[in-house]
Amino acid sequence: MTETATKPAAHTLAIRRVRRADIADVIALDERITGLAKPDYWHDVFTRYGERRLGERFFLVAESSDPRDDEGILGFIVGEVRAWEFGSAPCGWVFALSVRPGARLRGIGQMLLEAISAEFRKANVTKMRTMVARDNRLHLLFFRGEGMMAGPYIQLEKELD
């Protein structure tokens, strides 16, 4: 059996910068997916990525004008240009990406990633990175499908007893 990704008509989906009024949707979507409510975290992310240093910080949302979609945002992506951390030349980092479960398989994640990639290119970076938990099969499959491969870093950790 094959799955068919049904792309929305171009005029029904828009990617734009986040607005303060979107944060309630972001919090709700994140809680739905992760099971954790983090209102303070997302308000802080909005302050830092939605209102400051907008030439290198990007908090984008996807919304639909299709009446068949429920109101509110369908997904979001957050990233920024980071320079010289871990010895890395400036590159774009994506650290959050979520799409409403009922709105998946429509190319929304791909559109969000392409939109932030375009912002990174405008900021003169030529590489994009992210980090994914090994057991997060959904995100691994998605980013791999978008052409991302393992980078030159290994993430290490240690318990602080």
Add this chain to the structure above:
Amino acid sequence: MKLQVASRLAIFALLELAARRDQQVSVSEISEKYGVSTHHLAKVMHALGRAGLVHSVRGAGGGCQFNGNARRVTLLHVIELFEKSEAEDSGKDALGHGTNEGRALREVLGEIDGIVEATLGSITIATMLKLVDRHRNGGRRSAVAIQR
């Protein structure tokens, strides 16, 4: 990392078939491209057929077709059909089992195994075809690689 010949052949065969979903591809055509015997490839195809990944049509004009979902079948799925699992090599009979040295080595090797499994388990046949396309285009990204 080395794969057994059968695993490599299975991956190549699935890539050939998935790239031409609407066609029946002959075993002889694939075996000629990869320089293997049709007998060897037929055994691999038989295993893929048992796993539901390939559908074979006998007779004149027949051949094989990809029977899976290219966006869901991963390299790990394919490799596990042909390779012995690491767990089978690290059980109670493994050298050093039951010692602290054995436990330390198992922890390190387990780290590598985890990375391998996550990598192979996250690359689908569809993603591989995009990679093939990128190499075909000399490393440049193609605009459209897969017909969904």
